[in-house]
Amino acid sequence: MVRGMTWAERLRGGLQKTRAQLNQNAGFLGRSLSSARDADALEDLEMALLAADVGGPATADILRSVQASRRPDLLAALSDALIEQLEPPKEAGEENSSGLTPWFEPAVKPAPVEPAGHVVMVIGVNGVGKTTTIAKLGQHYMEHGKSVMFAAGDTFRAAAGAQLEVWGDRLGVPVIQGREGGDPAAVAFDGASSRKARGTDLLLVDTAGRLHNQTNLMQELGKVHRVIGKADAGEPAEVWMVLDAVTGQNGLQQAKKFNEAIPLTGVVVTKLDGTAKGGILIPIVRELGVPIKFIGVGEQADDLQPFNAAEFVEALLAP
Numbered sequence: 001m002v003r004g005m006t007w008a009e010r011l012r013g014g015l016q017k018t019r020a021q022l023n024q025n026a027g028f029l030g031r032s033l034s035s036a037r038d039a040d041a042l043e044d045l046e047m048a049l050l051a052a053d054v055g056g057p058a059t060a061d062i063l064r065s066v067q068a069s070r071r072p073d074l075l076a077a078l079s080d081a082l083i084e085q086l087e088p089p090k091e092a093g094e095e096n097s098s099g100l101t102p103w104f105e106p107a108v109k110p111a112p113v114e115p116a117g118h119v120v121m122v123i124g125v126n127g128v129g130k131t132t133t134i135a136k137l138g139q140h141y142m143e144h145g146k147s148v149m150f151a152a153g154d155t156f157r158a159a160a161g162a163q164l165e166v167w168g169d170r171l172g173v174p175v176i177q178g179r180e181g182g183d184p185a186a187v188a189f190d191g192a193s194s195r196k197a198r199g200t201d202l203l204l205v206d207t208a209g210r211l212h213n214q215t216n217l218m219q220e221l222g223k224v225h226r227v228i229g230k231a232d233a234g235e236p237a238e239v240w241m242v243l244d245a246v247t248g249q250n251g252l253q254q255a256k257k258f259n260e261a262i263p264l265t266g267v268v269v270t271k272l273d274g275t276a277k278g279g280i281l282i283p284i285v286r287e288l289g290v291p292i293k294f295i296g297v298g299e300q301a302d303d304l305q306p307f308n309a310a311e312f313v314e315a316l317l318a319p
């Protein structure tokens with residue numbers, strides 16, 4: 001992606017494949033369909049949602065709420081229904097924005113994602129974008145005035161520490177390194193201790209990629225988690241799993257297993273630019289029950305931003 005683009009433009013560009021798929025299947029984008037809430041249009045919409053990996057149960061709910069909507073046109077009704085699916089349920093008395101949001105309001109600026117404490121552990125399957133996400137998060141939080149450190153907890157892959165070191169140098173972020181082949185828990189312990197000693201706002205802990213069925217490696221994550229708590233009580237306040245959107249439902253099933261092994265506090269969805277199945281965000285919110293913190297739509301630092309449901313849906317459906 002090109003520098004100087006706004007986030008709204010990056011997001012729209014990044015969702016291009018999913019939008020094209022919806023358009024191809026449902027043919028409802030960029031047109032006014034005030035008279036189209038008929039069986040054919042709904043059936044097309046159903047196919048489009050399923051093809052975008054929205055999943056059966058959520059698709060059924062979306063169709064129901066579109067049919068029940070008082071909105072004059074299908075697109076606005078669909079927008080409400082999608083936002084409702086993507087927003088975590090609100091406390092009593094607070095209204096979700098769906099139903100209240102005027103159609104295509106100017107993009108909402110994403111609210112900053114405030115970590116609940118000082119240490120964020122970043123986990124996930126191999127190659128999903130953990131290390132580059134840490135770099136992007138580091139830049140994001142520095143731009144928001146926070147001091148940042150990295151811990152290179154991937155001691156498994158030869159070049160992993162060096163990869164994080166390069167990012168650290170570029171961003172001016174201190175990187176706590178371990179020995180290659182060493183114990184990742186030791187690196188995490190050093191990182192958490194030195195974060196506390198220095199009073200740095202935020203420590204991002206990288207980990208090696210792994211599959212949920214690699215029992216030893218899953219236990220290792222638990223150890224990294226416990227050891228951080230020994231260095232700094234109550235930390236890590238956050239455990240964020242990075243999910244590659246391209247892996248769709250498969251990635252979601254992996255996330256469920258990870259969540260059983262080590263409770264997640266958030267999800268970061270990367271590579272939305274590489275898939276027509278951007279609808280996967282809906283079952284992530286619905287079935288995993290863990291909030292989406294950030295989404296990524298490309299390789300540049302600015303291509304990762306806080307997730308906002310209304311903004312996402314607007315970028316997905318806007319003509």
Ligand SMILES: Nc1nc2c(ncn2[C@@H]2O[C@H](COP(=O)(O)OP(=O)(O)OP(=O)(O)O)[C@@H](O)[C@H]2O)c(=O)[nH]1
Nearest residue numbers: 126127128129130131132209270271296297298299
């Ligand atoms: N197109 C695109 N590429 C991305 C995105 N996020 C990350 N990547 C790319 O994905 C590739 C893998 O990223 P890494 O950060 O090394 O992934 P990882 O999870 O740390 O990989 P392992 O440590 O090997 O498990 C890199 O080429 C990244 O630039 C994204 O949102 N869009």
Ligand SMILES: [Mg+2]
Nearest residue numbers: 130131154160
């Ligand atoms: Mg990595």
